[in-house]
Amino acid sequence: MDFNGNSPIYAQVMDLLKDKIISGDLNLGDKLPSVRDYSKELKVNPNTIQRAYQELERESLVFTQRGLGTFVTEDRELINTFKTDAINKLIETFIDDISRLGYEVEDILEILKTHLKEEK
Known part of the structure; x- marks a missing residue:
């Protein structure tokens, strides 16, 4: 992914994930990649991915189950x-x-x- 300087990288990661969720590339209840794996895939700091996941959770688009991971909401x-x-x-x-x-x-x-x- 090519990041631009117009907004923080975590916000761009959030937008990428939102696009995947609303387009159906990520389905209801799908597990998101681990913070470590996604940070390697996007070549960003794991803290950036963690912040994106936290912000998406605040917006209720994802939820975290301790020890299991982060999942797409099931609220269609x-x-x-x-x-x-x-x-x-x-x-x-x-x-x-x-x-x-x-x-x-x-x-x-x-x-x-x-x-x-x-x-x-």
Whole structure:
């Protein structure tokens, strides 16, 4: 993973894991890699992974069972809420970016229709 300097590495690890959870790459109840293994995989300090896991636990996306590891929440509704929030954030960013280019709502809708037709 390539980290950028715009946000702390633990936050970028959190975003990576959130993406995996809401996209279904990590399923309800899946065990996360151990802190040691994940830190080796991402080539970061284990404390960074530990902090990411702690923050995700505060957000209730994961839970820890002492001696067993850290697991993805089994609360589908919570994951759906995070998914909706992520979609809304992407849409808001898209609208803001394209509006700065001078496009109006009607133009944006037409561009989306054209693009979606081409995707099919």
